Amino acid sequence: MSEDIILKCENLTKIYGNEENKTIALDNVSFNVKRGQFISIIGASGSGKSTLLHLLGGVDKPTSGSVFINNIDIHSLTENDLSAFRRKEIGLIYQFYNLLPIMNVKENILLPSQLDKRKIDEKELNDLINVLGLGDRVTHLPNQLSGGQQQRVAIGRALINHPALILADEPTGNLDSKSSEEIVELLKVSNKKYNQTILLVTHDEKIAKEADRIITIKDGKIVKDIEKNEE
């Protein structure tokens, strides 16, 4: 059985700061991810989880090492190609939702596909909005929504282009346990439904355990990598 590898990173290293005052945030990290996997990444604060996700999402550049997504070395792409790639292949979700305050729910969700000049399938959009539980909020502005709702908008925005890879950095960090569960449920649904690969950074043990695979990071290194036995 030839394994379908969507993400491969090799010797990823990220060093912040200068000579005398440097932080090694990621230290020679390598791992592969199979298509359709749901992975959670855990580790103490400051261990390098966010740094790793930024490098995988192409929003930051590694000091050394490379990231392959669908066999493309994303850090060798030009700025423009990388933007396009990010638009199509990667969905980013953050702890702070980072919605555009000037756009309403629907507009925020649609943003990536519109930037991509993609035609919108209204039915699909409505389905997504309903799945997100935002059916009665489409014309609200972000500051008129609760934290959980805002995060769902951000998720919707990450899903709209059906990216192969979703990178979520503590998406539930600001939410109560009920909202958190809903969000994770949502991610799991889209993981199953669209066979999307998900990397989820979390501090929450319970959430981490929902994943197919748990990677633990400490001081910029992978110290544990447990894969659940699939049936």
Place this chain on the structure above:
Amino acid sequence: MNILSSIAWKNLKRNKKRTIATSIGIIVSVALISFIFTLIYSFQNSMIENTKKSVGNYHIHIDETASEVATKFKQMQKIEKVGISQTIGASDYETQIYAKQGIRIEAYDETSLFNRDISIIEGRLPKNEKEILISSYLVNNMNEPVKIGDKLTLDVQKVKLTIYNDGKDSVLEPDGVEKVVYTITGIIKQTRQEASSSNAYIAITKLEQIEEARPCEVTILLKNPKEENAFYQALMNTNLANHVSENSELLLWQGATNEMNEKSQMELIGILSIIIVVAITIILIRNSFQISISERMKEFGTLISIGANSKQITKIVLLEGIIYAIISIPIGLILGIGIVFFSTRGIGNVLENIYRNELNIQFSINGLFVIATILITLLSTFISCIKPIKEAKKASPIEVIKQNNEIKNKDVKISKVKSKFLGIEGELAYKNIKRNKRKYCSTTISISIIMILVIIVSGIIQYVFSIVNNTYMPTNRNIDVGIIYGYGQEETSTVFKNFDRIKKQDSIIDYSILVSFKGIIKENNKSISIYGCEGKQYKDYLDNLGLKYEDTVKTGIFISNNPIVQEGQTLNIIIKNKEYEIPIIKTSNLDPYMQLSGFDNPKILNVGNYEKLVISNDIAKTIDIDDERDSNVRGNFSMDMKINSSNPNQLEKEILQFVNPNKIAVVNYTKQKEDAQRISTIMSIFLYGLLLVISLIGITNIYNTITANMNLRKREFEILKAIGMSNKQFNKMFTYESLLYGLKALIIGTLIGILLNYGIYSILKAKQNMPYYFPIVQIIIMLIATIMVIHISTKVTWNKQELD
């Protein structure tokens, strides 16, 4: 709508406060630039119109010329209008003014009637050569009152012009007497011609037929004023040279003078002003964009993180810029032009009541300026977009992801002493300013710019005044008394006696006498110009040389580039075959002529190849001066007294009691002074109005920037409030803040302003000497006003935020 324009549009629509602040910033700039353009254009046109009325609508004036010369001009391509007038002759006519012995009849052709300084108080223009206009001055001094329609019977002693010396010289000769019955059709204001005539009134009739023998006066209006200089120079190389003069006032306002270098000075001022205004507009508009740039960085970061590329970001910023321009340009134009329109209307009405049509203020607009304003705004908008685009492209998604604000600087360290001294409010203020340099940058620029503008404009206003005063009138005198040259002219000794008597009159403030004549240096047989001097200008001259009047009573100053005698030696001069020994107290190579003959801002030049001698009149009176009586070659001899009197009209009458008005000319400059005064009034209204409105617009801009900044910091204030900062502490913090950035801005602005002002002065001074002006009063007023505006803006905005 595509997504990019939709993002741009929504950005503006849903951040109303920010949009309004930025728009106001741009509107203010557009208003400022269109205001300045329109006002200056209106000012220029008003001055042109007023000058056409008070001096005449022509560029070149030629007097005492032959009619064949006059008619030749009519065929010239470059010329728009040729006005011809002829002197018919003069008639004795007794009035209450003894010196005015008669009425001279001048016949004006159609063009002259409409384009010279005829302004009708009552009645109409003459339609034939039996109808005349007389001045209100004559009417007021007549022995019996007259009214329009009355007949005036005059025995006109007619004149004819005889030309000799190949056209170089001419003389007026009697040509019979004719009794003419004139009908008075109109009463006009005194013309310049009449005002400068010492012994006659002037009545104007219609020129129906040019009489070849009569002397002609020609006025020439060129199609293009810029060609005047070349045309004038060409005329100066002909036989007409002695008879040609320019309408330097009109040329000044049409931007084409060459006399005394005003042309280049005015043009320089114009060019410098445009450069400064355009630069300031660009800075102001950029500044308005800068207000919100840090806020927008967050949005751009978000967009980049979800995959927007730099082209898309660029488009969004440009689209926003274009929307801003589309909103702001029309409003700014209407505002700027509207202010000029309504203020010229209003002030025009007031002036009309005061001066009854003698002063004219008009509103003029030029499509070119509107287009220039639009282009400059678009250009500024474009330039303003460059930096945000650059920064937006660099906007880091990481910063956004981490919810970092724009605070990128390292921690601001503050010393313990400072911290103790400032207190927590001061410390906050200090750190705020150090960390958010960019936010305060826009406020600093707004404040600096107003100081710069006010200082520069104040300076320019003074320089314009000084240039205009030079053109319109020598300001330091109001009566000239001089000998009339020609056959049978007054004896030199009599003129000296007249001068001595005038000196003793009550209303004399100061006077200067200059007697100039020629002699021959015995040693080398070379000709030498001799100036006999007395009075103020002479004293000033001696002061400059470090001499005292007493030293020069019996001595002379020898001006030469290589003097044949040295200080302490004696120069021997031969005049009318008599020899005079003049001990030389000083030698110099600088030509004293301009200073001694009373120019306001004399140019001190090297004397060149000439030799000159300056002596006191004490010596001059002992010399049998060669007054060139009976000579055809004039110009080497003159006797002039220039007087500054506290009551020139009275003095004129007194002088005319004892001088022979046929031999001594008394010219009263009161009318010209009044003209100049009026010109000065309009200039003050326009230029100080300009300064006032610039200040107001600048202050609006400061208010806008401060308000916008505080609104952007609302969240920060809320946090501080939440952790328990009291209102008093807030106020204290604001006070410290405004002190920190306000003082810095004021100092920077004042220094740059003074520097630029001095730069402009240096450039202008290179052309012609003028006094340096340091606008200390304006600086102080603006300093106080700005500090108040900063304080009030902060207070008002804070109170508003409290209410929300």
